[in-house]
Amino acid sequence: MVGLLPTMSTNEEEIDMILGMFSDECERCEGTSDSVVVHLPFHFELHVTLPPRGYPEESYPQLHLLSSPNAQLASAFSQEVNRRMRDELPLGIPLLAQLIPLAQSVAEVLKDLKEKAEKERRDEVAEEAHQLQREEQYRRETSIDIWSGEAIVDRRSRFVAHMARVHSIDEVREVVQYLHSIKNIACAAHPTIYAYRFTDANSVLQKDSDDDGESGASVKMMFLLDQLQVDGYIVVVTRWWGGILLGPDRFKHIMEVTKNILLTIPEREREMAASAKRKSAE
Structure with a gap:
C-alpha cells in the first residue's frame, strides 16, 4: 500500500x-x-x-x-x-x-477621527488660553474685571459662566459687548445668557436678564441672584452646542455654573479689598 x-x-x-x-x-x-x-x-x-x-x-x-x-x-x-x-x-x-483591506480601512478611518478630535481639543485649549490673554488685556485697559468659572461638559455641549462687578447699565453693556468680542464665545450657540442685579446711585435696585435664544434660562439665573441677594454683579453663561439635544438638562447645567461662580463672590471681594488696600499703601 x-x-x-x-x-x-x-x-x-x-x-x-x-x-x-x-x-x-x-x-x-x-x-x-x-x-x-x-x-x-x-x-x-x-x-x-x-x-x-x-x-x-x-x-x-x-x-x-x-x-x-x-x-x-x-x-x-x-x-x-x-x-x-x-x-x-x-x-x-x-x-x-x-x-483585510476592509479592516485596514476601518482602522484608518478611526485613526483620522481620533487625530481630528485631538486637534479640535488642542485648538480649544489654545483658544481658551488666547481668551485668558484677551481677558487679562481687557482688565488692564478697563476698570471692569471679568472672571470665568469651570466648564461643565455634557454630550459635547459646554457651559461656562462669567461674572463681573457692575454699578450701571452702561457697565452691563460693556461686559456683554466685551464677551461678544471674543471669537470663541461669539461663535457659541448662546454666547451671552445673562442676569444682573445691582443697586444704582439713587439706591434703587436694578435687575434684568436676557435669554440670548435659550428661552427660560435667564429667569432661572435671576432666581439664583435673588435667592443669594446678590448686589452689584452680572453673571453671563455661554453655551456651546455639541450637536445632541440635552432637553431639561441644559437648564440644570446653566443653573449649576451660575451657582458655582456666584459662590466665589466672597472670595473675589476679599481679593479686591486686599488689592485696594495694597494700592492705597503704595
Missing part, C-alpha cells in the same frame, strides 16, 4: 494565499492552520479564524481584536468591522482577501 500524504484543506489554502499576499501585515498563529493575526494601522491587531464548518458558504470568519489604542476605539473598531463585513462581503467565496 502506498502511503498517502495529508491533503491541505481549503481553509489552509486560503490562509497560505493570504500570507503570501499580505506578508508584511499577516502572520500565522502558532499551532493552528486556520488562523492569522493581522497587524493593522493605528496599533490594531486582529485575530481572524476561519470556521472549520460552513465557511464560506454559510459562515463568516470569526474576528477577535487582540490590541487597540484604547477601549473606546476597540469597541468602535469591532462593531464597524463586523457590520461592514456582513453588509459588504458576500458569502459563498473566500473572504480574507477582501476582509
Whole structure:
C-alpha cells in the first residue's frame, strides 16, 4: 500500500494565499492552520479564524481584536468591522482577501477621527488660553474685571459662566459687548445668557436678564441672584452646542455654573479689598 500524504484543506489554502499576499501585515498563529493575526494601522491587531464548518458558504470568519489604542476605539473598531463585513462581503467565496483591506480601512478611518478630535481639543485649549490673554488685556485697559468659572461638559455641549462687578447699565453693556468680542464665545450657540442685579446711585435696585435664544434660562439665573441677594454683579453663561439635544438638562447645567461662580463672590471681594488696600499703601 502506498502511503498517502495529508491533503491541505481549503481553509489552509486560503490562509497560505493570504500570507503570501499580505506578508508584511499577516502572520500565522502558532499551532493552528486556520488562523492569522493581522497587524493593522493605528496599533490594531486582529485575530481572524476561519470556521472549520460552513465557511464560506454559510459562515463568516470569526474576528477577535487582540490590541487597540484604547477601549473606546476597540469597541468602535469591532462593531464597524463586523457590520461592514456582513453588509459588504458576500458569502459563498473566500473572504480574507477582501476582509483585510476592509479592516485596514476601518482602522484608518478611526485613526483620522481620533487625530481630528485631538486637534479640535488642542485648538480649544489654545483658544481658551488666547481668551485668558484677551481677558487679562481687557482688565488692564478697563476698570471692569471679568472672571470665568469651570466648564461643565455634557454630550459635547459646554457651559461656562462669567461674572463681573457692575454699578450701571452702561457697565452691563460693556461686559456683554466685551464677551461678544471674543471669537470663541461669539461663535457659541448662546454666547451671552445673562442676569444682573445691582443697586444704582439713587439706591434703587436694578435687575434684568436676557435669554440670548435659550428661552427660560435667564429667569432661572435671576432666581439664583435673588435667592443669594446678590448686589452689584452680572453673571453671563455661554453655551456651546455639541450637536445632541440635552432637553431639561441644559437648564440644570446653566443653573449649576451660575451657582458655582456666584459662590466665589466672597472670595473675589476679599481679593479686591486686599488689592485696594495694597494700592492705597503704595
